[in-house]
Amino acid sequence: AQRVTQSESEMSVQVAETVTLNCTYDTSDSNYYLFWYKQPPSRQMILIIRQEAYKQQNATENRFSVNFQKAAKSFSLRISDAQLGDTAMYFCAYRSTQ
Numbered sequence: 001a002q003r004v005t006q007s008e009s010e011m012s013v014q015v016a017e018t019v020t021l022n023c024t025y026d027t028s029d030s031n032y033y034l035f036w037y038k039q040p041p042s043r044q045m046i047l048i049i050r051q052e053a054y055k056q057q058n059a060t061e062n063r064f065s066v067n068f069q070k071a072a073k074s075f076s077l078r079i080s081d082a083q084l085g086d087t088a089m090y091f092c093a094y095r096s097t098q
Contacts, residue, residue, distance in 0.1 A: 002025065002026060002027045002029075002094050002096065003025065003026045004023060004024075004025045004026075004092055004093065004094050005023065005024050005025070005026075006021070006022065006023050006090075006091070006092060007022045007023075007024075008021060008022065013079075013082045013086075014082070015082055015083065015084065016081055016082060017082050018078065018079065018080050018081070018082070019078070019079045019082055020067075020076050020077065020078050020079075021036075021076060021077045021079075021090050021092075022074070022076045023036075023074070023075045023076060023077070023092035024072075024073055024074050024075070025073050025075060025092075025094050026073060027073070027094065027096070029053075029096050029097075029098060030053070030054075031053055031054060031096070031097040031098065032053045032094060032095060032096050032097055033050055033051065033052055033053065033094070033095045033097065034050070034051040034053070034066075034068065034075045034092065034093070034094055035047060035048075035049070035050050035051075035092065035093040035094075035095070036048045036049050036064070036066065036075075036077045036090060036091070036092050036093075037090070037091045037092075037093060038086075038088040038089070038090050038091075039088055039089040039090075039091065040085075040087065040088040041087070041088070045091075046088075048061060048064050048077070048090075049061045049064050049065075049066055049077070051066050051068045051075065053070060063079060063080045063081055063083075064077065064078070064079055064080075065077075065078045065080070066078070075092055077090065077092070
């Protein structure tokens with residue numbers, strides 16, 4: 001069974017700061033996808049970024065980037081230059097390609 005764990009329950013961030021959200025996961029699969037989603041107060045789930053496990057290069061999307069450590073099973077999200085619009089719940093997710 002796969003499991004995803006997020007360590008922070010709540011964070012306060014100032015505008016223009018950089019923030020990192022941590023996520024670890026547990027799997028025996030070798031091929032899989034990892035995702036970060038945000039859920040703003042309007043409640044829709046928005047996909048921010050996707051990482052493919054077989055790619056060594058960390059995914060980047062505008063102000064969002066990930067630090068993917070496959071051996072450590074760690075998948076953190078880095079938000080640069082935080083904006084008011086980044087206020088949201090953030091979720092990391094796992095999907096097997098098998």
